[in-house]
Amino acid sequence: MSNERESIVTIDISNIQTANQLHLLLKEKLEFPDFYGENWDAITGLISMPDKLVLIGWLEFEKNLPSDAKTMKEFLYLHNEEYPDWKCEYLFN
Structure with missing residues (x-):
């Protein structure tokens, strides 16, 4: 895991059609480690977040994945509560 993170990461999720596509994109763009389990429960304190995450096409x-969108927001905000040292500002554009 890289200790030096970009302070702002922008990810275009407008064309995501499956949860698997989303997790693979998050893993790539956020430079998650190889052991990232590609599921919501894998977003833990072992994974650091940038200072700001901009999600384009929210x-x-x-519309495409309403359940995953809801779960994603819940896990992102929960991550901030559980790991205040790695707090991330989220922009859902």
């Missing part, structure tokens, strides 16, 4: 993503 409305399209919510």
Whole structure:
């Protein structure tokens, strides 16, 4: 895991059609370690987040995968509560 993170990461999720596609994209763009389990429970304190995460295409993503969109928001906010040292600002554009 890299100790030096970009302070702002922007990810276009507008064309995501499956949860698997989303997790693979998050793993790539957020430089998650190889042991990342590609599921919501794998987003733990072992995974650091950038200072700011900008998600482009949020409305399209919510339409395509409403359950995953809801779960994603819950886990991202929970991550901030559980790991305040790695707090991330989320922008759902």
